[in-house]
Amino acid sequence: MTYLHDCGIIHGDLKAANVLLDEHYGAVISDFGLSRTKNTSASLNRSKANSFVVGTDGFMAPEMLDDDRPSGTTMKTDVFAFAITVYEVLNDADPIWVTDNDQPMHERVIERQVRIGNRPKRLDGIPDDVWSLIECCWHQEPDQRPAFPKILALLEPYQLPSPSYPSGPSDPLPASTNESVSESASPPVSVSSSKLVPEPDPSSQNIPRVSSFAPPPSTPTSKEVESLPDVSRRLLQQARKGDPDSCVNVATIISNNKLATDPLWIQAAQFLQTAANQKHPEACFHLGWLYFAGIGLGQNDIDALVCWQETSRAADPILKSIATFMMGWLCYLGRGTSLDKQAGIELIRQSKADGFPLGEECMDTSSPVGSDSPAARRFFELCQLGSDRDWLCKHLAAVCFVGGLGTAKDQTKAVAIFEELANQDYDPSQHWLGHCHKNGWGRPINHASSIKWYTRAANQDNSYAQNMVGRCYEEGWGVTVDRCKAVEWYRKAAEQGNPSGQNNLGDCYEKGIGVPKDSLTAVQWYSRSAEQGNASGQNNLGLCYCTGNGVSRDYFKAAAWYTKSAEQGNSAAQYALGSCYKHGVGVAQSIEAAVLWYRKAADQGDADAKTKLRALGR
Template structure:
C-alpha cells in the first residue's frame, strides 16, 4: 500500500472527529445558555457565560466561528453565528445580521433564538424593531412553560409591548416565573409590590422578593434590596447596608445603582461624603445614558466650573487663580466644555501657566462639544498660530460657526476678517452686519469699531 494514499483518509477521519466534537460542544453550549436565560441572568452575565464555556472547551472561538460560517445546517449553529454577530465575538458587531440569523433559527423553533430575538427587538439599536414580534415570541415561550418566556410576556403586559397594558396579567406571569426561580421576574414582581400598580402595596413582599433576586446576583435585585434598606421597606432603615448593596450592583454595571451610589457619596449617607467619588459614579451612570445621572453630572460640573469662575474673578471671595485653575481642571477632565474653554483661556492669558499647545488642545476638545466659546477660541488659535500653524481660512470657518451660535466675540472676530479680507474676500457690508450683531450683545470692542466706521 502507498502510504501517501492513506494520508487524506486519516485527515478526513480527524476532521470528522473534530466536527462531531464541535457539534456536540455547540449543542451543549446552547442548552446550558438557555438554562441561564430561564434563571433570569442578565445579558452581560449570559455573554460572559458563553465566553467562559468556549474558553474551557479547548476549542478556540475563532475555530468555532470559522466552523459556523460553513455549517449552517441546524438551528443551534445558526443561532450561535447570530450570537457571535450580535456581540462581536470573532466578528464585527452586526445587529442586523444577528437579527436575520436569530429569525431563521427561531423559525426552526430554537427556543434560545426565540428569546434572544425578542430581546433584540426590545433593546437592540440600529435595527427595525417589531413589538408585535416580541409579544408573539414571548407568548410562544410562555405557552411552553419557560420561566424566561413568562417573565418576558409579563413585561409585555406590564408596559404594553405588542398588546394592551394589563397589570393583572403581568402580575400573574411574574408570579409564576418568580416561583420557578427566575431572578429577573422576582425583581419585577418586587417592583410591582413596591409601586402598588396592579396589586396592593406590600413592603414585606418587596423585601422578600428583592432578597431572592439579590441572592441570585441580579444587579436590579441587588439595587432593589438596597432601596429597601435605604427607605425601610419591609425592614429597618440601614444606610450602611444600602450603601454596600448599591456598591455591589454598581460594580456589576447597573446604571441605577451607580446613580444611587453617587447620591449617597454626595450627601454622605452610609459613607463619608466624597464629591470625587460621587462625580465618578454619576459619570459611570451617565455613560450608560441614565438621564438623571446626566442631568446631575452636568449640574455638578457646571457648579465646579462656576466656583472656579468666582475664584478667578473674585466674585464673593478673594481672587485665587491657583484655586480657579484647580477647579477648572477638575471639571474639564470630566468633560465639561465650559471648564475646558476657561482652562484654555488661563493657559493663554496667565503667565504662570502659558502653554500654547494646551490652549489648542483644550479648544479642540471644547469645540467638539459645540461650545461656542471653545469654537471661537479654536478659530483664534488658527488665526494667530497658537499651538498650530496659521490658517486664516480655517479660522474664518470656525468664527462663522461660533458667530452663528450667537457668540458675540466670534461675531466681532468674523466681522474683523470680513473688514480686512483675511480668510475670506473683503466685504464691508458683512463686516458691519457682524459688528452690529456683536454690539447688540454689548460687546465693547464691536461698539468701538462701529463708532469709528
C-alpha cells in the first residue's frame, strides 16, 4: 500500500479477501477493479441513480457514507480499510461487526455504526501499540489518519524477514521497501510489571519502593525505514544504535507539540524505552507519563511507578520533584501499588521545592499556588498532554489553572473541569469544587454549593473534605451552626491522619467547642498535627508549652515550635517568636531578631506586630 500510494494509486477496496499469499507466504494485493489514480475522478464510485457506494460494507470510511456530501475513495479511505483489514486478520476472519450477542450486523446497521463513530470492540491479545495504531487508522476524521509510510515505520518492529523471492521482474516489492524490512520480528522490550516488588526504605518504612529496570533491550528499530520528521540522519543513526541521549533527543523532537493521539508517540515511546532501560533519568521520567496516561503504549500504573521510582533517585531537582509528586498520587489512590493515603501524602509533601511549590497544596489550600518556573511549566504541559486520557491529569491541570501554576490563571476553566470530574464522583475534584464555591474561584461565593460538594467528597472518605465539612458546621457556612457535628467531622479527618483535622479537633478540646474542655487531649491532637508539619498545629503546640496548658511549661520547646511554624509563614507564630526574642524567653534575647519576626508578621497584616514595631521605634 505504501508503494501504491507512492505511485499515486488508490486501491479502493482493500480487505483480507483481496490480499493473496504467494508460495512464500508473501502478501500480494489483488482486485484493482475499484482502483484509480489520485487525479482520476471518484464520481464513478457512487451510482447517482441509487446513491449506493461501491465498496465492501464495514470497510468503507465514514466520509464515504455521508448522505449529504459523500466522498469517493481516497488515500485516507484506504487507510481506514487497512485498519479494518488488520482487525479482520487478527480476528481470524470471524465476523467483524457483531451485536452484543455476537450476531453479524445488517449492512445498514454497520453503516450507521461507522457514521456515528462506533468501531469493533478490542480483541484480546493485541499489543497496545498495534491497537493504538488501528484506532488512529480508523479515526472518524480523515485528516487524523496516518499515511502508509508512517504506518510502515510504526509496524517495523513486528516485521518478519522478507521472503526469498526469485530474482527478476516478478519481484513484487520495490527494492527500497525490501531494504527497509527489519531483521528481527521481536518488538522492543518493555519494563516488566513483575519487576515491581516491595523494598524496605531506610528513611521511611511506609513508602513503597520498586526494583530497577530489566537489562537494556535491543534498539527499537534495527534499520531505518524512513527519516523521521525534523530528525537528522546522524542523530537517528545514533538513537537506533541505542545511545540513550540520542534516543531521548529523537523522542523529544518527533513528539514536540503532538496530540496524545498522534501515532508518532508510539515511535517516541520506543526510543524512550531504550534509554529508560539504561536508567536515563529523563527517559524514565517521560516514559512514566506515557505509561500513566497510555500515550504511545498501553496504560500501566505499575510501569509508571517503576519509571518514576527510578527518576526519584536522579540528581535533577525538577525531574525528582515531579516524579516524587506523581508517586505520591499513585500511593494515595492505590494505583500500581497498595493504597496508602498517608504514605502518598508524605511523598507529595516531600516533592515540594523552590521550583515546584505545589506539594500538599494540591490537596487542600486556602491560597492557590502559582509559579512560572520551568518545573511548573513542564508539569502543566504534561498534565495537559494526558488530560484526555486520565482523569488525574485533567484534575491536576485544573489545579494549575486555579493558581496559575505553569500557565495563565483561569479559574473559570478550572471550575468547569472540576464540575465535569466531580459529577463523575472523583472526590479530589469534588473537594476542590467545594473550595471554588466557598472562595469565589471562578464562581460567585456560594456556601450552600460548597458544603454540598465538600459533603460528597467527605462521604468518600476524603479527609481534607471531612475537615472542611467540620469547618462549615463550626462556622455556619451554608449550614446551621452545629459544633457537635463539627467535632464529628474533625474526628473523622483526624483519625485518617489529616493534620488540619487534628489541629481543629485539638482546638475544640482546648476551648470546649462541641466537647468538654480537655487540655491533655488537645495537646495530643496538636502534637500529632505539628509533627506532620502543620503550621497551625505547631503554633498551637508552642502556645501550650508557653502557657503550660495541658503540658508542663517549657519555654525552650515553645520557642522551638514557634520557630517551625513561623518559618512556614504563620503570622501568629511570627508574632509570638518576636516576643520570645524581645524578652529572651526560650531563646537568647535579641531586639534585632524580635524586629525581624515582628516585621514578618506585620507584613501579613498583624496589628499587634505593627504596634510592637512602633513601640520599638521601627
